[in-house]
Amino acid sequence: MIDLSKISTRAPEGLDKDKTKKKTEKIAKRIGELAEIMKAQKKHSLLIVFQGMDSSGKDGSTEHVFGATSPSHVSVKGFKKPTEEEFAHDFLWRVTKEAPAKGMIKIFVRSHYEDILVQRVHKWVTEERVTQRINAINAWETLLIEDNNTTILKFYLHLSKERQEEKLQERIDIPEKNWKHNPGDWEERKFWDEYMRVYEDAINRSVVPWIIAPVDQRWYRNYFIASKVLETMENMDLEFPILKDGQA
Amino acid sequence: MIDLSKISTRAPEGLDKDKTKKKTEKIAKRIGELAEIMKAQKKHSLLIVFQGMDSSGKDGSTEHVFGATSPSHVSVKGFKKPTEEEFAHDFLWRVTKEAPAKGMIKIFVRSHYEDILVQRVHKWVTEERVTQRINAINAWETLLIEDNNTTILKFYLHLSKERQEEKLQERIDIPEKNWKHNPGDWEERKFWDEYMRVYEDAINRSVVPWIIAPVDQRWYRNYFIASKVLETMENMDLEFPILKDGQA
Numbered sequence: 001m002i003d004l005s006k007i008s009t010r011a012p013e014g015l016d017k018d019k020t021k022k023k024t025e026k027i028a029k030r031i032g033e034l035a036e037i038m039k040a041q042k043k044h045s046l047l048i049v050f051q052g053m054d055s056s057g058k059d060g061s062t063e064h065v066f067g068a069t070s071p072s073h074v075s076v077k078g079f080k081k082p083t084e085e086e087f088a089h090d091f092l093w094r095v096t097k098e099a100p101a102k103g104m105i106k107i108f109v110r111s112h113y114e115d116i117l118v119q120r121v122h123k124w125v126t127e128e129r130v131t132q133r134i135n136a137i138n139a140w141e142t143l144l145i146e147d148n149n150t151t152i153l154k155f156y157l158h159l160s161k162e163r164q165e166e167k168l169q170e171r172i173d174i175p176e177k178n179w180k181h182n183p184g185d186w187e188e189r190k191f192w193d194e195y196m197r198v199y200e201d202a203i204n205r206s207v208v209p210w211i212i213a214p215v216d217q218r219w220y221r222n223y224f225i226a227s228k229v230l231e232t233m234e235n236m237d238l239e240f241p242i243l244k245d246g247q248a
Numbered sequence: 249m250i251d252l253s254k255i256s257t258r259a260p261e262g263l264d265k266d267k268t269k270k271k272t273e274k275i276a277k278r279i280g281e282l283a284e285i286m287k288a289q290k291k292h293s294l295l296i297v298f299q300g301m302d303s304s305g306k307d308g309s310t311e312h313v314f315g316a317t318s319p320s321h322v323s324v325k326g327f328k329k330p331t332e333e334e335f336a337h338d339f340l341w342r343v344t345k346e347a348p349a350k351g352m353i354k355i356f357v358r359s360h361y362e363d364i365l366v367q368r369v370h371k372w373v374t375e376e377r378v379t380q381r382i383n384a385i386n387a388w389e390t391l392l393i394e395d396n397n398t399t400i401l402k403f404y405l406h407l408s409k410e411r412q413e414e415k416l417q418e419r420i421d422i423p424e425k426n427w428k429h430n431p432g433d434w435e436e437r438k439f440w441d442e443y444m445r446v447y448e449d450a451i452n453r454s455v456v457p458w459i460i461a462p463v464d465q466r467w468y469r470n471y472f473i474a475s476k477v478l479e480t481m482e483n484m485d486l487e488f489p490i491l492k493d494g495q496a
Contacts, residue, residue: 032315040427063318067280070311071324071355078320107319178491179288243426 004200007212009160011220020223027226028068034230035073035105037238042103044236045150048229049108051117052157053195054185055167057215058109061157064222065229066107074105079114091115091133092140099144112137113202120198121191138207145208151232154210155225156203161192163216252448255460257408259468268471275474276316282478283321283353285486290351292484293398296477297356299365300405301443302433303415305463306357309405312470313477314355322353327362339363339381340388347392360385361450368446369439386455393456399480402458403473404451409440411464 011020038044050058066074077098086094092112100106116133119125125133144150159167168189171181188195203210211228215221259268286292298306314322325346334342340360348354364381367373373381392398407415416437419429436443451458459476463469 059318059320062320066319067317068315069319070307071314071317071319071322072307072310072326072357074319075323076319109320172491172496175490176488179489181491181496183496240424241427242423243420243429248420248429248431 002200002203002210002212004156004158004196004203004212007158007214009158009163009214009216011214011217015220017217017219021219024064024219024223024226025068027223027230028065031066031226031230031233032069032073034233034236034238035069037240038105038233038236039073039103040240041238042241043149044238045100045102045144045148046105046229046233047100047108047144047150047152048105049111049113049152049154050157051111051113051154051199052215053159053164053192054182054188055164055171055180056157056159057218057221058157060218061155061213061215061221061225062107062109064218065226066105069105073103074107076107076109078109079111090136092136096140099148100150102148112140116202117195117198118188121194134202134205138205141206141208151236152208153228153232154206154208155213155228156199156210157215157221158212159215161189164189164192250448250451250458250460252404252406252444252451252460255406255462257406257411257462257464259462259465263468265465265467269467272312272467272471272474273316275471275478276313279314279474279478279481280317280321282481282484282486283317285488286353286481286484287321287351288488289486290489291397292486293348293350293392293396294353294477294481295348295356295392295398295400296353297359297361297400297402298405299359299361299402299447300463301407301412301440302430302436303412303419303428304405304407305466305469306405308466309403309461309463309469309473310355310357312466313474314353317353321351322355324355324357326357327359338384340384344388347396348398350396360388364450365443365446366436369442382450382453386453389454389456399484400456401476401480402454402456403461403476404447404458405463405469406460407463409437412437412440 038046050061052058062076079095082094095112098106098108115125116130116137120130141152144152168181168185171177203212213221213224213228286294298309300306310324327343330342343360346354346356363373364378364385368378389400392400416429416433419425451460461469461472461476
C-alpha cells in the first residue's frame with residue numbers, strides 16, 4: 001500500500017543538478033530515436049498518463065521528456081472540463097477513442113482519473129459510482145495491454161503543498177507565466193488533504209501500478225520521468241523491420 | 249505562374265552544409281520557444297501543409313523543423329487512403345475537423361490536396377469535379393484565415409526525378425529504411441510527368457500561395473523550411489498575455 005505522506009517529493013541528497021540536466025537531454029534524444037523505431041515496427045504502443053495537483057508540471061514533463069521526439073511519433077491529449085456532449089456519455093467515452101495506435105506514443109495530460117478525483121473530492125459522485133468507475137478503468141487498461149500491445153506508464157506527479165504555493169505564486173509574479181494563472185487553482189488548493197486521500201486510494205486500487213515521481217524540483221522531475229520512459233522503451237524489443245530476400 | 253521545371257531542386261551553390269545544419273538547429277529551438285508563446289496567447293493558429301512526391305521528405309521535415317517543439321504545442325495529422333466511412337462523405341469532411349485550434353500548430357502530412365492530385369492523375373475524378381474541389385479548397389482555406397486567425401504555410405517539396413530514384417533505392421538497400429519501402433511508390437513513379445502537371449496546376453490555381461522548397465539535399469530542405477516557418481512566426485506579434493492589476 002502506498003502512503004503518499006511517506007514518499008519524498010524531492011531529489012535524493014547530493015545529486016548534481018547540472019550533470020543531471022545533461023543526462024536528461026541525452027535520455028530525451030534516445031527516447032526520440034526509439035520512438036522512430038516504434039513507429040517503423042508498428043508492434044508496440046505506449047500510453048503515458050500524467051496526473052497530479054495543479055502546477056505539478058504535467059506540461060513541463062511533456063516538453064522535457066518528449067521535446068526531442070518528432071511530433072510524427074508522439075501526440076498529446078489534454079483532458080479538460082467535459083463538453084456537454086461528453087457529459088451526455090459515460091466517463092470513458094471521450095477517453096477510449098484517444099488510445100494510442102500501434103507504433104505511437106500518446107500522452108494524457110490529466111485523464112480518465114479526473115472522474116474519480118476532482119468529482120470525488122467535491123462529492124459529485126457517490127462512493128458506489130467511484131468503485132464502479134475504478135473497475136471500468138482497470139478493465140479498460142487491461143484491454144489495451146492485452147489486445148493492443150500497449151504499455152501504460154502512469155505517473156503521479158508528487159508535489160509538496162509548500163512547493164505548490166510557490167509555483168502558483170510564480171504564475172502571478174512572473175509575466176511570462178501569467179497565462180497559466182487561474183484563480184480556481186487557489187480554490188482547489190483548499191481541498192489538498194482530501195485530494196491526497198482520493199489520489200492514494202486511486203493509486204492503491206489500480207491494477208496497472210502507478211509511478212510516484214518526486215516533482216518539487218523541475219530538473220529532477222524531468223530526469224526521473226525520462227529515465228523511467230527510456231527504461232521501459234529499452235525493454236520493448238524494438239527493432240526496425242527488415243526486408244527479407246525477394247520482398248522488395 | 250509557376251513552372252516547376254524552371255525551379256531548382258537543390259541548394260544554392262557554395263552553401264556550407266555543416267554551418268547550415270547548425271543554423272537549422274538554432275532555428276528549430278526558436279520555433280519551439282515561439283510555439284509556447286502561441287499556445288499561451290491563444291490568438292493565432294498555424295497550419296503547415298507538406299505535399300510532395302514519395303520520398304520527398306514530409307516526415308523528415310516534420311522531425312527536423314518541429315523536433316524541438318513540445319508535443320503539447322504541435323500535432324501531426326497524416327492523411328492516408330480514405331477509410332470506407334470517409335469515402336462516404338465529401339472529400340473535405342475528414343479534413344475540416346483537423347483544423348488547428350487557436351494557439352496550436354497543426355502539420356498535415358499529405359492533405360486535402362491528395363484529392364486533386366493522385367485522383368486526378370489516375371482519372372478517378374472528372375476535370376469538372378477537380379475545378380469544384382479547387383474552389384472548395386480555396387473557400388475553406390480562406391475561412392480558416394478569416395474566421396480563426398490561421399496562418400497557412402503550404403510547402404511543395406520539390407524533388408528531382410533522379411533524386412527520387414536514389415531515395416527509393418535507399419529504402420531497399422539500407423536495413424533501417426526498409427520499413428519505408430513500398431512497391432507502390434515505384435508504380436506511382438511511372439506517372440511522374442503527369443504528377444508534375446497536376447501539382448503545377450494545383451499550385452497555380454490556389455488562392456493561398458504555395459512555397460516551393462528545394463528538397464534534393466535533406467540538410468538544405470530542413471533549413472529552407474525551418475527558415476520560412478520561423479520568419480512567419482516572428483511576424484505574428486506573438487507575446488505572453490500579461491495579467492493586469494487586480495486580475496490575479
